[in-house]
Amino acid sequence: MSTATALSVANPTEVYTETETEVVTPPVVQSATSEPWWVRWILIAVSVSFLLFFLFIPLAAVFAEALRKGLGTYVSSLRDPNAWSAIQLTVITALIAVPTNLVFGLAAAWSIAKFEFPGKSLLITLIDIPFAISPVVSGLIYVLMFGAQSSLGPWLSSHGIQIIFAVPGIVLATIFVTFPFVARELIPLMQEQGTEEEQAAISLGASGWQTFWRVTLPNVKWALLYGVILSNARAMGEFGAVSVVSGHIRGKTNTMPLHVEILYNEYNFVAAFAVASLLALLALVTLALKSLVEWQMHRQSLETSPSEEA
């Protein structure tokens, strides 16, 4: 094994034929830049058992608890009208929040990556702000903006517009917490790709839109998808920010995570875990799609610069 690792450094083709089935075996000769076999085994054992305790067991527990009273109870708790309306609200929120942030991400990435202007790094930092703010504070700032005690509050209520404790507030808070996802995937990639291809397209007579659709978008499609997958997972799963603005009105302003909380606090554990299991499934699908897209991005970067990996 020690010679195999030494080879894989020396021989670039070894990198591509890497298989997952190889098992660490005691080395015949100890390589100078690797650890003794027993150290490797201990490190792998520590790392796998840490992940087992902290990741696999909680995930398994969600499904075990949901199915504790059998499949019949599981299905009937999902068919509850309040659960159903929570699912609908979650999907609607994500359907609004993700596309709006997608459009923003594309606009921000185009202006930041393709043009030079002063204050660029400040702008990038400002876009990242929502990641640095705790979920509860994210919700609170909208309560301060649009709530009954805010300066806009009386005007909004006199016009019959309700934002806080209603769906618009939930959508706004969700947009806030998923704000940077697409932009921060696109900006570094588009900066790295430069403007040569777009300039060539323009000088060959393509319009701005044509250049964007046919040159820029195909180059960034995987990164774009990656950002969409991550922001969708966060949009559907957000709890803290949405909890502050929602008002927890059953069947009306309850998203799935909030419905899980209500059921759990009523000691209706099976129903709570049943709804939670749907969210856990969403998380698993997210992870699978994410790995798939990462693999595609890796392949694309190999195609464009094969020498870099070797």
Next chain:
Amino acid sequence: MALLRRRHSVLPGFGLTMGYTLLYLSLIVLIPLTALFVKTAGLTAGEFWATVSNPRVVASYKLTFGTSLIAATINAVFGLIVAWTLVRYRFPGKRLVDAMVDLPFALPTAVSGIALTAIYAGNGWIGQYLEPLGIKVAFTSLGIIVAMTFIGLPFVVRTLEPALQDLEREHEEAAAILGASRWQTFLFVILPAILPALLTGFALAFARALGEYGSVVFISGNMPMRTEITSLLIISKLEQYDTAGATALATVMLLASFSILFAINALQWWLGRRYQGGL
């Protein structure tokens, strides 16, 4: 807007996309954030200080800060081991393990909160073995640490992985030729090179733990003075229509997370300079 004067470029669309970016950023992020500071500025210094230095609130700072620090430290140690094994070794199921590291990002916090509570409760899968030993996890500060460790784990691993991949084997070979043991090589060659990434991961995990709400509230039990985190206090103040109090606490938390963000940026600047100069 004069600041944003661009250099000449043949590409179209700068005005449109920059205008939209600034408008959207202002509407969604900057103006609502300003509302927080305006509201805080409306409080007198006495009111503000009375709220943020109330004993129950101070207890919540100590708890939140302390548990976040412990969780981030646990993540730094185990995250380094996980990242190391994922980058350097091959073992069966590695790809699955690699994908699972991101689970805390993908799993909604409320779901991880109730799942961890179910496991560590007295009758749970792990809790039933710990409770006879006198270790109570659920509804104690230990439970808060468990939840914060769960959500912070990917930050350390994902920040360290690229740093470990970028390490040049030649440095380790040179150290070995010069007679260093593997442990000495790790301590004096590898660790200094990945330290900025390790610190960044630690800071990110710490920042996330400070603001965490969803996964903590279920397992913490929320007893005033003992297991009540600051985020929860903000929510309970809001529920009592004490908007001013909630705002004051939010300002404190916001300043804390901005200082961490600033520290991370300074760290990355240091990292960039080191790579340009030293290596």
